[in-house]
Amino acid sequence: MSQAATIQDGLIFRGRRRRQQGLVAVEFALLWIGGVLPLLLLATVAVSLFSIKQTLTLAAENGARAMxxxxxxxxxxxxxxxxxxxxxxxxxQNYAGIGDVCQNTASTAGTTTGIAVSQPFACPYKTSSTGTSFYCVTVTARYNYAKNPFFPGTASLYGWIVSDSISSTATVQLDAGI
Incomplete structure (x- = not known):
């Protein structure tokens, strides 16, 4: 009898161990889904937003240099x-499926995607040391992330990070004799 109880206790113990191993797998799956995946999504969205901002900054700077x-x-x-x-x-442009993004307006209004080059305007500083006046031109590059998000749903999910549009501006100074 005591031998049967020991065997029975051993079977119960082994059965609990098997159930515990299954529980560890379930806990790991829940931790992965609830903890690690949102962090990976946040990191991926952050990298994509950084690449968009860097691209727009490069575009605005190159446009200003081209002036x-x-x-x-x-x-x-x-x-x-x-x-x-x-x-x-x-x-x-290829990702968003848009064609020509050059706009003839002074700035990219609202949340449109595009590049705008302003008309020359008087720079805040009036003259140089030689008495020559300057004009300034502003190049603005804008991408509408709310309309064309890299990952669907992230514009609303991470609205505290992502605004409707991402933009960058560069200003170049031109001699008045242009």
Whole structure:
């Protein structure tokens, strides 16, 4: 009798061990789904937002530098600057499925995706040391993340990080003799 009880106790013990091993697998799955996956999603979204912002900054800077190159008219300079900036954002345009993003307005209004080159305006500082006045031109690159998110649902899920659109601006100073 005592031998049967020992065997019975041994079977119960082994049965509990098997059930415990299954419980560990379930706990691991719940921890993975509830803890690790949201962190990985947050990190992936952060990297994608960083790459978008870097692309827009590069586009605005390249567009501003292109304004310094010689063109026969100011309108030709503005168009050339927009084309150069558009080349830097080509992968974003391909992803969003949009064509020409050059806009003839002073800025990209609202939450549109695009590149805008402003008309020349008087710089806040009036003259140089030689008495020459300058004009400034602003190049703005904008991407509408709410309309074209990299990961569906992240615009609303991480709304505290992601606004409707992401933008970058660069300003170049031009001699008044343009």
């Amino acid at each position: 310094l190159s010689y063109q026969p008219s100011m309108e030709a300079r503005r168009q050339y600057a927009c084309n150069v900036a558009q080349q830097a954002t080509q992968w974003l």
